[in-house]
Amino acid sequence: MNCIIINRNGDEIAVFLCNENRERLELGQHEITFLTGVIKHDMPQILGKNIASLNLANIGLLASIIFRKCVLRKCTTAEQQKLLKGTYALTTDYDSFCPKMAEITYKGRALCFDVSTISQTEIALLISEIYLMNQYNVSEEDIKDKVVVDAGAHIGSFAIQCAALGAKKVYAFEPVPEIYETLKKNIELNNFQEIIQPLNKAVGDANSTAEVSYNYAGDSSASLSLKPDARFRQKIDVIRLDDFLKDEKIDFIKMDIEGYEEKALIGAGNLIKKYKPTMSISAYHKPTDMKRLPEQIKSLRSDYKIELYTYWESDFFCK
Structure with a gap:
C-alpha cells in the first residue's frame, strides 16, 4: 500500500476501488478529493501550490469558482474537479473504471462496501465524511x-x-x-x-x-x-x-x-x-x-x- 492517508483523528486509512474485472485502484488523498469535487477543505494547499508554480490558468479558475460560489451561489462539481485535476496533475480515467466495490482499511481491518448503486462522487464523499473527516x-x-x-x-x-x-x-x-x-x-x-x-x-x-x-x-x-x-x-x-x-x-x-x-x-x-x-x-x-x-x-x-x-x-x- 503506497497511498496511506492519515485521517483527522490520526488513524491510518487505505482506500481501494474494485471493478467487475477485479482490478484494484488505490486512492490517495488527492484522488479522493478530486472525486468528491469539494475544494473547501483544500483551499490553502490549492492556492499555495498554484501560486508556487505560477499556474495562472488555475489561479483564474479558482477565483472564478470562489466568485460563482459566494456571489452567484452557482458552482458545479465539474468546475472544482477541473481545478483539482490541474493542481494535482491527476491522469487516471476514473469514468472508465466503473467501481463495484470499495475496500477501506480502518482500525486494523479491511471494510468492504458494495458501491455499485452509487456514483464515484458519492463513494468519495462517504469515504471522506465518515472515514477521513469523521463528520459525526x-x-x-x-x-x-x-x-x-x-x-x-x-x-x-x-x-x-x-x-x-x-x-x-x-x-x-x-x-x-x-x-x-x-x-x-x-x-x-x-x-x-x-x-x-x-x-x-x-x-x-x-x-x-x-x-x-x-x-x-x-x-x-x-x-x-x-x-x-x-x-x-x-x-x-x-x-x-x-x-x-x-x-x-x-x-x-x-x-x-x-x-x-x-x-x-x-x-x-x-x-x-x-x-x-x-x-x-x-x-x-x-x-x-x-x-x-x-x-x-x-x-x-x-x-x-x-x-x-x-x-x-x-x-x-x-x-
Whole structure:
C-alpha cells in the first residue's frame, strides 16, 4: 500500500476501488478529493501550490469558482474537479473504471462496501465524511460496548464504522428499499450481522406511513420532505424511537435524515430524557436547523453541552 492517508483523528486509512474485472485502484488523498469535487477543505494547499508554480490558468479558475460560489451561489462539481485535476496533475480515467466495490482499511481491518448503486462522487464523499473527516465525531470511548442508533444509514458507512469501533449493537434505519438492500449486503460482507440490525423504516414523531422521494437507487439525499422534481416516490413506514426501542438503553444517536431531524428528536424524547445519549445531529438541511435543533434538544435535557462541528458538513455534537 503506497497511498496511506492519515485521517483527522490520526488513524491510518487505505482506500481501494474494485471493478467487475477485479482490478484494484488505490486512492490517495488527492484522488479522493478530486472525486468528491469539494475544494473547501483544500483551499490553502490549492492556492499555495498554484501560486508556487505560477499556474495562472488555475489561479483564474479558482477565483472564478470562489466568485460563482459566494456571489452567484452557482458552482458545479465539474468546475472544482477541473481545478483539482490541474493542481494535482491527476491522469487516471476514473469514468472508465466503473467501481463495484470499495475496500477501506480502518482500525486494523479491511471494510468492504458494495458501491455499485452509487456514483464515484458519492463513494468519495462517504469515504471522506465518515472515514477521513469523521463528520459525526465518534470515538472508541463513545461507541465501544455501546448501543447506537443510526438514523439515515444509507449503505452502512457509519453503522459499519461503529461496529469496527466495537459497538455492542447498532440499529441502522434506512427507509429507501433499494438502498436498504445494499445496506444489508454490506453488513453481511463485513460479518457484522450480530451487531448491526438493518431496519427498512424511517424515524419521526409518529408511527405512520409517509412518502419518500428520490432520484436513483443509491440517492443519499432521499427525503420524506416533498421533492417535486423527484423521479421516484415510495410509501414507507415511519416509527417513533420511543416506541420501537422503549426497552433499550440507547448510548449514541446519529441523525442525518434530510431535514426530518426535528421530528425524529420529538419521537425519541423519552429515550433522550431517560438516558441522555451522546448525539450527533445534522444541522444543514433546513435554514431553521441552527436555531430550532438546539432548542429542541435543550427542551428535552437542559444539561446537554451542544457544540457545532463543521469537519465536513455542519453537525451538532451533544454530550
